[in-house]
Amino acid sequence: MSLTPEQVQRCLHGVGYEIFVQSFFDSNGDGIGDLNGLRQKLDYLSDLGITLIWLMPIHPAKTYHKYDVEDYLNIHPDYGTLDDFRHLVNECHQRDILVILDLVANHTSYDHPWFRQAQSDPTNAYRDYYIWTDSERVKRLGLRAFDTPDVNAAGLWHKVGPESEHFDWEEFEKRSKTPVDLDQDDRITSKLSLTHEDSSANSTQSNRLYTNTYYAVFDPRMPDLNYDCERVQDEICRIGQTWLELGVDGFRLDAAKYFYKPPHLKSNISWWTKFRQALSQINPSVYLLGEVWDLSSRIAPYLRSLDSVFNFELADLLISCVLNEGNGSSLLNAYQRIANIYTRESSRSVIDAIFLSNHDQNRLMSVLSNNVSKAKLAAALLLTLPGLPFVYYGEEIGMLGMKPHDKYRREPFLWSTTQTQGQTTWLEPLYTKVSNGCTPLDQQLSDPNSLVNHYKKLIHIRCQSDVLLFGSLKPVSTRIRCLCIYEREYNTKSVFIAHNLGHRTQRVMIPDNYRQITFSTNSESQIVTNGQVNLQGFSTIIIQTK
Ligand SMILES: [Ca+2]
Incomplete structure (x- = not known):
């Protein structure tokens, strides 16, 4: 069943909902959220008024977060099967809810068969799917393999072997004193530019000794794909097309600015244009939403090929205004400045993807120190602005979550304290607990003044008003x-x-x-x-x- 173009437009201006399946609802009693569990909770999302869901990665992967994909064309066995996925998409469409998938294509898992092949032999057919260098060059540039806790020293090159394969990111994150900042574009750019030079200048001997050093920007277990290789481009286009054929309505494009190394705007945009063209063959109105975590002026050019980019700058402004009783007119000026940049840079009609927080950030209610009035204000700002507002699952019930580790910003959704069926238990929550002042959904639903009912009212007002939508x-x-x-x-x-x-x-x-x-x-x-x-x-x- 497909929605009419008019219905799709309403959905794309309604309200999006970001879901970490693992923490949502469990259908088979193993404590891990799954696709059938999510399907059982579509009544809740419909009642809330959600018009689009973004599923964080659902493919086979080793980590709990699943941003290290091992097979782009399958579903993680904990989450279900392709048939479960088809059912889910059908039921979403029956309720006028669009479904978009997280497409994590800047890198694969270390265990993806492409990388297993590529690392086995420099002459392997998959070698060119990844980015390789020799350790001489790594040393000369002051780049170090991942044997240092200083990520900012450009620990972007890693040697194939047990150290990278079994790297414990969680342990590393705890040990690391300096915050991990992957947005040091200038530093990465200057060092990487050098690696692109003098390709033949190194001795054959050192090349032979150090052939297995690969590039991975986020984690040694997630080697970056080489988008100069046309076969990689074709693979990813085919993967996108396959999911469109299965019924998805679009993609959230993970790490969209990292595809060309050094981060290269023109090449990135031309890749995303090619990707859109390939996908349009299957679904001309495919929705593409980029994660480009940067200043608005630097993310706006991506709107030449994408429909939306997440408005990170606005998210910071909204939260800061709510937190610090800010200046309302300045907030609106900033909003308009960003909107003008978008209009100037884009030839398409832009849908501003606005939000308050996501899975990579501390949860809104934690930032607001449990202040429900402020959380209601933040929601009211978000849900009355133009664009497509995204709610991060649990934000509507005031879930809490912060570092020490990302998983504590992705804790189990708190459905009920009396009814435990379906509650996910894969992680013992540190923050979202009744003892920390969190109220489970079932109690909130029966309280007309609760946070969730506030969201619900505002979402319904938005979705029933052409003025608020468009x-x-x-x-x-x-x-x-x-x-x-x-x-x-x-x-x-x-x-x-x-x-x-x-x-x-x-x-x-x-x-x-x-x-x-x-x-x-x-x-x-x-x-x-x-x-x-x-x-x-x-x-x-x-x-x-x-
Ligand atoms: Ca389960």
Whole structure:
């Protein structure tokens, strides 16, 4: 069953939901979330009003997170089968929910058959699928294999062998004193540029001694693919096409800026253009969403070939404004500056992929120190802006999560404390626990003032309003620093939205044509006299025209 182009557009401006299957819902009692479990919870996602789900990687892999893919065309046995996947996609489509997959194609697993072949022999047919150098060059450039805790010393080259194969990232992360920063583009660029020079200058002897040194930007167990090799490009295009044939609606493209080394904008974009063309043969309206973790000016060019890129800069601004009772007008100025960059750089119609947090970041509620009012404010900002807002699973119930390790930002969804069936138990949570102030979903659903019901109301208001789905944003000026006020406009209709980023009640002037309150965080926020509203601290009000 396929959705009409109009339905697809509504979904792409509705609300997306990022899911870590492993932590969601377990259908067979092994404590690990799976595709059938997720399918059993589609009622919940439908009720919440979700219009698109993004599945974090679901393919066979060694790690719990599965960003080290061993087989792009299969499902991890813990998660289910291809048939389970087909069922899931069908049921999503029946509920007008799109499905996109995480495509992790910058690198494969060390154990992917391509890499196993490639490392076995320099003359192997798969050798060119990866990026190789010799240790002489590695030494000369001051690059070191992964025998140092200093990742920033460009530990990007690794020697094939047990040390890389059995590398314990978790242990390494705990030991490491300096934060891992993979966005040191300039440093990587300058060093890698050198490696591209003088390819024949090294002695044959050292080449023979050190032939098995490969490039891996994230983890020695995840060797980077070589996109100068056309066969790699063709493989990945075919993989994308295969999943489209199975019914998926698009892809979230992991690490989209790392494909060409050194990070090379023009080559990356031309690759993504080729990828889109190949996929369009199967589904002309395929949705492509890039993860390009960078400043807006540097990610905007990707919108020449992708529909969306995650708006990391806005996410930081939204959280900082909520956390620090920020300046509402400055927030809107920043929003518009980013939107203008996107429009200038893109020839396509852009869907701004906005969000508050994702699986690589500390959870929103932890950042906000369990302040539910602030979490409601952050959600109200997110869900009333143009684009496609993404909710990270559990954000809507205020799940907690932080370092020490990424898995604690991906803890089991807290369904209930009385009904344990389906609850995932693969990880003992450190943060999302009742004893830390978390309220399970079932209790929240029966409380009209709960966080999840706040999300639900706002999502339904968004999805039922063409103005909130498709309308442009027009800031409304105010002299009060902590007020963030804007109108959304579409065709002849408009909606008025005011957020109070501060803790004190503020009086908001409502233009004459707006009278019908569609949404209010607090029932105390009511129109008083002469078109004015007393807006409580950390509250939002949405008003429609008469
Ligand atoms: Ca299971």
